[in-house]
Amino acid sequence: xxxxxxxxxxxxxxxxxxxxxxxxxxxxxxxxxxxxxxxxxxxxxxxxxxxxxxxxxxxxxxxxxxxxxxxxxxxxxxxxxxxxxxxxxxxxxxxxxxxxxxxxxxxxxxxxxxxxxxxxxxxxxxxxxxxxxxxxxxxxxxxxxxxxxxxxxxxxxxxxxxxxxxxxxxxxxxxxxxxxxxxxxxxxxxxxxxxxxxxxxxxxxxxxxxxxxxxxx
Amino acid sequence: xxxxxxxxxxxxxxxxxxxxxxxxxxxxxxxxxxxxxxxxxxxxxxxxxxxxxxxxxxxxxxxxxxxxxxxxxxxxxxxxxxxxxxxxxxxxxxxxxxxxxxxxxxxxxxxxxxxxxxxxxxxxxxxxxxxxxxxxxxxxxxxxxxxxxxxxxxxxxxxxxxxxxxxxxxxxxxxxxxxxxxxxxxxxxxxxxxxxxxxxxxxxxxxxxxxxxxxxxxxxxxxxxxxxxxxxxxxxxxxxxxxxxxxxxxxxxxxxxxxxxxxxxxxxxxxxxxxxxxxxxxxxxxxxxxxxxxxxxxxxxx
Numbered sequence: 017x018x019x020x021x022x023x024x025x026x027x028x029x030x031x032x033x034x035x036x037x038x039x040x041x042x043x044x045x046x047x048x049x050x051x052x053x054x055x056x057x058x059x060x061x062x063x064x065x066x067x068x069x070x071x072x073x074x075x076x077x078x079x080x081x082x083x084x085x086x087x088x089x090x091x092x093x094x095x096x097x098x099x100x101x102x103x104x105x106x107x108x109x110x111x112x113x114x115x116x117x118x119x120x121x122x123x124x125x126x127x128x129x130x131x132x133x134x135x136x137x138x139x140x141x142x143x144x145x146x147x148x149x150x151x152x153x154x155x156x157x158x159x160x161x162x163x164x165x166x167x168x169x170x171x172x173x174x175x176x177x178x179x180x181x182x183x184x185x186x187x188x189x190x191x192x193x194x195x196x197x198x199x200x201x202x203x204x205x206x207x208x209x210x211x212x213x214x215x216x217x218x219x220x221x222x223x224x225x226x227x228x229x230x231x232x233x
Numbered sequence: 234x235x236x237x238x239x240x241x242x243x244x245x246x247x248x249x250x251x252x253x254x255x256x257x258x259x260x261x262x263x264x265x266x267x268x269x270x271x272x273x274x275x276x277x278x279x280x281x282x283x284x285x286x287x288x289x290x291x292x293x294x295x296x297x298x299x300x301x302x303x304x305x306x307x308x309x310x311x312x313x314x315x316x317x318x319x320x321x322x323x324x325x326x327x328x329x330x331x332x333x334x335x336x337x338x339x340x341x342x343x344x345x346x347x348x349x350x351x352x353x354x355x356x357x358x359x360x361x362x363x364x365x366x367x368x369x370x371x372x373x374x375x376x377x378x379x380x381x382x383x384x385x386x387x388x389x390x391x392x393x394x395x396x397x398x399x400x401x402x403x404x405x406x407x408x409x410x411x412x413x414x415x416x417x418x419x420x421x422x423x424x425x426x427x428x429x430x431x432x433x434x435x436x437x438x439x440x441x442x443x444x445x446x447x448x449x450x451x452x453x454x455x456x457x458x459x460x461x462x463x464x465x466x467x468x469x470x471x472x473x474x475x476x477x478x479x480x481x482x483x484x485x486x487x488x489x490x491x492x493x494x495x496x497x498x499x500x501x502x503x504x505x506x507x508x509x510x511x512x513x514x515x516x517x518x519x520x521x522x523x524x525x526x527x528x529x530x531x532x533x534x535x
Contacts (some may be wrong), residue, residue: 037437051267058270094265170324172286172322210313
């Protein structure tokens, strides 16, 4: 478990209490914590939040504070989701207030704002470095996994479907099982590429940086 | 994901096209269920792949770009998918060929063809060796049968020759003409030496008729002259001087010859050596046994 994910504003005692509420075993508790954070990140992304990572941490902090205050939570994932919805609503309201007071932008232009920000972050050689990281990460995969994922994405349209059927036949598994297997390899590969690019400081995978206003959420 | 949410519904969730109540239901589920969360992420990855592959409909494509390309995280996911697809498409042939010759490399096809030829060749060699072995066995058997056939033919020819000679002797004794030879081929004509034997030369007599047998004589045609003819059937017995019977011939009849009668028969020369013999003539009346009639001693010189 990477305790670095813990927000600085959360006391160690509160964080430990939160982990203990997830599982008696500390390792399993850490995995559950990371899993919850991953869901929160996706939740805020899919909902179009400006800073999913900050909102995810804010959600976990609030749940931790509730626990240390003595509130008994029987369904922590469901409770986390409820808090996340509340945090999301607050972020939208805050963003509306900011736009109303500083410029005439409305919600429909938020996406453009982030697109411009991303393009500023990315350098001209972003594509090249991404390709190098992809090559590096593909090489780090087991040969069987590397051949499988490249074979899976190799062809297009009709030929792609036929090729995937042949892959599934060769492995002796249904198409859906192949789909799941390839997705797991893809996630591992994408994580590797993300870490590789982050080390080079070229592509920013986490959207945006925390601002003073975000910390106040 | 729950059974009641299809991939297309999840795509609508990702593109924010679902009503709020369904959105909350989906979110509630994937927060509390790992499989639902995994499925939603898989659907998202496939949505991104479809965009990268240019397979999205116009409306979906527009909505996708509005949501994903405007957000750093979404844009990074798209860039990763583009790089992955580009990498996969760099391969000239499918990375893994699992079925069908069309996806085999030239080396693999060549190896497969060579392997097939090797197997077929080995099988043909085995068959050839097997057939040769059978052929040799068959030829040996044919040779054995041929040798057996030759032996039988030789034995048959010898037997036929002996039977023919004996039959001729019998026919001559009975004055029967030999049948026409088979296939029209005339057998070699036998050479006869006619010898008239007069009775009265009894055994022990010093007077002994000498028969000289030159080469080329096959039979000695004896005419045994009779003093009387009381018997309807006669029999001759060739005996040594000691009385040992060497040959005999029965069913003979006396035939008129001049003023008297004779008993005629042919004796194969092969039965005679250079020595003294006695021809004993015996007669047989009806219902009785043979009795001696006359003795005809003679000496053979070759």
